[in-house]
Amino acid sequence: MGRELRRVPADWEHPRNERGEYFPLYDEDFETAARHWKDALAAWERRDFAWLEANDFGSPTEEYRDAHEYWEWAGWPPDRAVYRPAWPEESRTHYQMYENTSEGTPISPVMPDIESLAHWLANNHASAFGGMTATYEQWLAMCQNGSAPAAVIGGGVMESGVAFIAQSAERK
Secondary structure (H helix, E strand, C coil): CEEEEEEECCCCCCCECCCCCECCCEEEEHHHHHHHHHHHHHHHHCCCHHHHHHCCCCCCCHHHHHHCCHHHHHCCCCCHHHEECCCCHHHCCEEEEEECCCCCEECCCCECCHHHHHHHHHHCCCCCECCECCCHHHHHHHHHHCEEECEEEECCEEEEHHHHHHHHHHHC
């Protein structure tokens, strides 16, 4: 969880609640999330735990499987209210930076390309983590990567995930 580049339609306006604050949304449409949940439920019901493992759902211990229902392990079905619209892929022509510590809220406007987005983030001192900001080059590297953790601690020093991703890109 940290920062995440999302592809969105040019006219996308992230929804707000009654107080005017952004309403957190996952970067997946409800129909896809519901299908994944139902597929995993079906695998649980047929006791196909190998399918769960192979499809990145993990696999509960045998003792847990025998004593619990699927939703006790995986959580309740997806809530339509916290998923983005099901946009056609060809309509997702622009970019927006999100924090994804929650389900996800934007920290930038919608931009036509990642270079413009990186400039906006740097010029507006957008939060890379807490009060930490990042340079254009760091934001650009993060945009090229697609996501960054919130922060990284090494050698007793904490830095934003955005800065860490940029340093990792330089080492390659």
